[in-house]
Amino acid sequence: MACPAGPWEPLAVQTGSVIDALRRGEPCVFRQRAAHWPAVAQWSWERLEALAPDLPVRLVQGNRELDATVFQASTLGAYLRSLHGPATPGAAPLYLKEFDLLGTFAALRADVRPQELFPPGALHDAQTWIGPAGARTGLHHDYLDNLAVQLVGRKRFYLLRPGVVERLGAVAAKHDRWAALASLNADAVAERGVAVGDAWMVDLEPGDVIYVPARWWHEVANHTSSVLLSGFFGPRTVVYAQWAWRQAVHGAHLAGLWRRGDCTCHPKRVNAC
Numbered sequence: 001m002a003c004p005a006g007p008w009e010p011l012a013v014q015t016g017s018v019i020d021a022l023r024r025g026e027p028c029v030f031r032q033r034a035a036h037w038p039a040v041a042q043w044s045w046e047r048l049e050a051l052a053p054d055l056p057v058r059l060v061q062g063n064r065e066l067d068a069t070v071f072q073a074s075t076l077g078a079y080l081r082s083l084h085g086p087a088t089p090g091a092a093p094l095y096l097k098e099f100d101l102l103g104t105f106a107a108l109r110a111d112v113r114p115q116e117l118f119p120p121g122a123l124h125d126a127q128t129w130i131g132p133a134g135a136r137t138g139l140h141h142d143y144l145d146n147l148a149v150q151l152v153g154r155k156r157f158y159l160l161r162p163g164v165v166e167r168l169g170a171v172a173a174k175h176d177r178w179a180a181l182a183s184l185n186a187d188a189v190a191e192r193g194v195a196v197g198d199a200w201m202v203d204l205e206p207g208d209v210i211y212v213p214a215r216w217w218h219e220v221a222n223h224t225s226s227v228l229l230s231g232f233f234g235p236r237t238v239v240y241a242q243w244a245w246r247q248a249v250h251g252a253h254l255a256g257l258w259r260r261g262d263c264t265c266h267p268k269r270v271n272a273c
């Protein structure tokens with residue numbers, strides 16, 4: 001992939017403790033902080049494929065944060081085989097998002113060391129994003145801090161400071177259970193002008209860890225087929241408060257009272273007339 005044009009500055013590399021970086025509240029990357037995890041050294045597509053080849057999975061087609069929400073059904077084995085086979089030219093990438101790999105396959109938990117990253121006492125989850133080169137998560141922000149570990153492959157994060165998208169009036173109405181979405185992609189926001197220190201970019205290699213603080217906008221694109229382990233976390237009271245609020249919003253959505261037909265969780269409907 002070509003070097004980014006425009007205002008994207010390289011994200012700060014942190015060599016100190018994760019706790020110190022979290023205290024500063026600015027995004028950063030910890031190069032090779034998880035390089036010694038068995039998952040980074042040992043996971044292969046063939047090994048993951050063999051876990052449960054017939055397990056049904058739901059794939060997201062294309063960039064559902066920015067474009068229409070489209071799903072496709074597959075099996076874990078067929079999908080993972082497609083990630084190391086030849087790409088289908090012109091097809092929108094299919095993405096296995098928010099997949100509970102470690103919950104589904106308990107044996108894999110021995111291959112990761114989340115306790116080395118998260119602050120003592122913090123609540124955290126762990127989900128995986130598994131996708132091909134070109135797969136993209138559109139510009140959005142989450143409501144909790146996140147630490148994500150690149151386990152397999154390479155991907156790029158674009159980050160924009162809280163307020164940048166809001167000042168452009170580019171916060172989307174589209175509903176997402178856990179995130180706020182933007183109605184522009186990251187490059188389109190950058191083209192409209194951002195201040196020095198507001199736009200950051202980093203390429204992650206296997207073993208790298210990124211810290212994305214709550215409410216920092218980010219867009220993520222795969223350079224290669226990739227597995228990212230992502231953990232939202234925070235003090236117990238903060239996590240419970242955010243969870244209860246998002247559950248209430250999402251409950252209203254499921255009842256048809258909030259953003260019906262404009263969301264990342266239901267497929268785009270085609271009107272008959």
Ligand SMILES: [Zn+2]
Pocket residue numbers: 253261262263264265266
């Ligand atoms: Zn929905």
